[in-house]
Amino acid sequence: MITSSLHNRIAGSLLLAGMGDALGAPTEQWSMAEILAAHGGLVTGFVTPTADTFAGANAGKRAEVTDDASQMYYLARALVRGGGRLDAAGWVACLLDWADTSPKAGFMGPSTVGIVAALRAGTDPALVGVIGQSRRKMTTIGTTNGAAMRVAPAGLVHPGDLDAACAQALVTCLPSHDTDVAIAAACAIAAGTARALVTDDIADVIIACIEGGRQGATLAARHARVGPGPRFQARLDLALEIAARATDDLTFLEALDAQVGASVLAAESVPAAIAILAHAKGDPLRTIALSATIGNDTDSIATMAGALAGALCGASALPAGLTAEFRAVNAVDYDLDALAAELAAIAQRRLAA
Template identity: 30%
Template sequence: MDLLEDKATGALAGAAVGDALGGAAEGNTPEAIQERYDGFITGIVPPFLADWRNARPIAPYHKGDGHITDDTLMTTALVDVYSTVRDHLDAHAIAEHLVPLMIGEKRWIPELETEAILLQRVFLAEKWLVARLHYGHIDPREAGVGNVVNCGATMYMAPIGIANAGSPDGAYAEAVDVAGAHQSSYGREAAGVYAACIAEAMRPGADVDSVIAVALRLAKDGTQDAIDAVVSAAAGRSEWRSSLAELRAAVSPFDTVGPNYRAPARDARIPSRTKAIEELPIALGMLVVADGDYRESVLGSINYGRDSDSIAVMAGSIAGALGGRAAVPQDWIDGVIEGSRIDITATGPTMAAVSRDIWEKDRARFEQRSAGLSSLLAPAGVL
């Protein structure tokens, strides 16, 4: 296993583990989580509600027991698209390849404990892709307009960062294009910034500081402000247990959902240039508090509650890319593979192989452009 494959596996397995561990806590406050589990969550736990089949509003999803959620299912589907196209993606690739996977191919869905099409598991914001692109025939570059603005597009953008490993600017541009089929406003912006963070974390020599610097350099509007506020609050703190309330307070002015996660504010999730999704700034804050340590970054994200699975996906993928596969605890990997009945280490090597193909195509494109530019710059009459 070379460094590219090691980091790609760390990123994607790290995301899946964070997803599976965080699913049980989703939608709850830190206090409720500690009451339910007799303290902080420290690993794989059973569902928050024992009667999960009849729980509302999340039924009938079996969250917990090492089950990955729609975050990982969508990430895996995007890897499959890359494996087919073997080149950079855009919004049209989502319409041409991802949507057919969502409605035309059965997959094992751990939370449903059965095989089903992906459409039957994803949230309404992801069902939007099918409604707009398959049935509405909307221009893919504009299809995200009108959707609820949330983290739905951001949560599965890690493969774009791997495809653009070492090029945060390239990852940002590609993710913003791809996410146009799914999201608008700060939901689309966060997708670009998250992919850029993964691309930077894939670079040999990258660290938490360089990832944060990339995020702040590329982020726009409320997304930049929210990241700045949260990482500033996280600076100087060395453990997440006493930092949960402070990080929540830092992101609160930019979060439209409000204090009650299960009862969003009336103006929640609408486009804005001053707001941001909550998940990415908090994930970056957890990375700062944990100094990039995978286990602590993910545990902080889980015990923060609210959209804990997606926060842990983002923190876990960046920490996994920084530290490689060995950074992700093997007992957690084994537990999620057993609980989900899916090999969460398989997508890393696939994405690494695709990245090599993309790099070769990028090199050929660059050489072709260089030859043309040399001709353009030659003195007149020399050609």
């Protein structure tokens, strides 16, 4: 039972993130043209993933979450066990628990898979992806969106507190996503989620995402590595400019995909998710429908955008039919009602302190 506005918003974030993940799973790696042809427009309903998607190849079911939201839920559980705080050792234990027990761990992202293997073997995760005998790493290692797609609970336990949300997000970025672009992206989602719990204005959420990205870049300069490649903030600025001048959904998605991108890279998919949230004005169904239709890494984009929109609008504003179907499919593995209540208790104590 939803007992407060804060509880409602946290439940909304958990639910809509998972619903977005499940909505985007059957279109992952497809092009937007293929998606529009198959669905006759935006993706607005759950379908069974086909064999040419990661979810379908992993026996994914209609309306079922993938590795994206499942990592988010494991992080939320770990934060509850820690009373709202998770240190480096606690995060590593959480990541390995997910890798060992989640049925969705078979399709880890490219940054996470090598780190998990190193942690299991007891070798130095800092050596994953190094080039030769140097400490330089391949640019694809640690620059993907795995940290951002799971990070929303770092904001859910810190309502309105962007600094604390970003500090907790940093912990969950290391050691798998130890780059400025991944940390900035994760902090943008964590900060936006934290702000969404305490405002009714979508503009406030977007501003918080921008500030979180800036804080993340600063934290990364002190605690991680700055590699070559596009900067998160520059891509986010461009994505939001595209959203601001968009006149219709399809033209917006086409421009966003062409100019920013929607791949697994944090510099593409995370700005895309935030821009979709802005274009949809936080509307829950439009947010995840647009995310599932843009193509490429649709499930991750819809997970992140869904977490933000759900925190802004709350569980009571979610589409009833989709929500009921999602709950029925995922209830065996994830008690989201209990998890939302436990997170809300932590968040409420912090607001009252």
